[in-house]
Amino acid sequence: MRCAELVLPAGDLDATIAFFVERLGFQLDALWPADGPRAALLSGHGLRLRLDPEVGSGSHARLRLTDDERAAGSEEVLLAPNGASVLLVGPPAPPTFEPHTSRFTVSRIRDEARWGVGRAGMEYRDLIPDREGGRVIASHIRIPRGGPVPDYTHYHHVGFQVIFCHRGWVEVAYEGQGPAFVLRPGDLVLQAPRIRHRVISCSDGLEVVEVTSPAEHETRVDHGLELPGSLDRPDRDFCGQRFHRHVAPEAAFAPCELDGFEAQSTGVGEASGGAGSVRRLRAVGEGEASIAGGSELHILFVRTGRVRVEVDGEERVELGPADACRIPARRGFRLSAPGGDCELLEVKLPGS
Structure with a gap:
């Protein structure tokens, strides 16, 4: 067995996370999806908790064990003699996507008044609502009020992710890339898979365009890495890609x-x-x-x-x-x- 988790109802996810972190001293390890988090992992006091939206409020807690020797994506429910429910799962299966017929679509800013609140208080507008059957998400993201951003060192399980600065400016830091730097309109970064990074501060009215594949992916927290850091491995390979910064001027x-x-x-x-x-x-x-x-x-x-x-x-x-x-x-x-x-x-x- 690789890891054990206690599965609890997600409920009001923000409130539940705040309770376990601020009141009980747990730490946030992961949450997903970034544009509208529904699930999270926390750890502390020798326990690992999974807040699961599929578990109904008032349901009994379930022990979840990951067994790398099982088939990828497999699940089996066991019932202990004391009545406890145990879920055995294999390692994560490669992402699968819904059958999908891509079509020409238009997203107009005047028609798309709905902005959802995502990770770290960022507001998201979905540019491709059907997300190509789960293959890609394209988001117009904004932070109306500037200043320090309540972010933390984290990384994403993705195959492709690019951030383009449309308006305003944003200060960011990346693993192995040295001091923090500022993205201004026309600049972009290729966030190579699993590179650690953090958003530090931004201007009023920041707007970026983010394109990521697959659409749903985990955001994991790295509690052990402080950013900004040193310029030690600027050309490191991340799953066949490398970090890249484009400076428009x-x-x-x-x-x-x-x-x-x-x-x-x-x-x-x-x-x-x-x-x-x-x-x-x-x-x-x-x-x-x-x-x-x-x-x-x-x-x-x-x-x-x-x-x-x-x-x-x-x-x-x-x-x-x-x-x-x-x-x-x-x-x-x-x-x-x-x-x-x-x-x-x-x-x-x-x-x-």
Whole structure:
């Protein structure tokens, strides 16, 4: 057996965590999902607690044991002679996704008034509500009031994650990357899988765009690592990827294959080992760009100005600032900027 956990009802998760941490002296070890936490792991006093939303309020506690010799994802319930319930589970199975037919979708800022509160008080707006059947989550995240952020050193079990600064600034620190630094509009970081990091402070009105795969993943706390730290392993390999920071003023826009647009490369494709790519697109004329239907899923987020998007077989739509769209793989489309002052964030991921 690798670990034992006492499974308790999650109930009001924030209140339950606060009770165990502030009143009883436990520490938070993990919670998920980040954009709307429903479950958590805590530890303390020789115990490990799992707060599970599937356990009803008033239910008896259950002992949960992880056995690495069992089949991945398997479960078996045992009943002890004293009536105690014991759940034996195998190691986590690789993520599985729902059967899903990707389609062209639009997320408009004026239509999407719902902002959910996620980890560390951050507000999340979902740019792809169906999340490609669980394959990817694209979030517009904001912190209205600046200052110190109540964050802690943590890491994510992900395959790809990129953070792009849209408005304001945010101070962050990463494992092995030396002193804290500030992301400003146009900057981004590729958060390689399981790299430890922490958000330290931010400006009023901070807004970032985050794209992550898979959509649901654990956020784990690292109580033993203090950040900021030293610049000791800047090129460390994390599951075939490396941390990468793109500083917008240090990279030029250049002509690209899209008529009427120029592009600023960010280096994400190389640093992520092809798990995804990101670039900024800026209109430079009245031309219309045609993109053939390839094997990649496109996510477009409008930073400034307006853009017209016409996907094969769909009506043309016009998007404004903070609007976004998802264009499925194997669907050709066309882009044009009627005002000529348009800037887009383009994220491409392997199609499902």
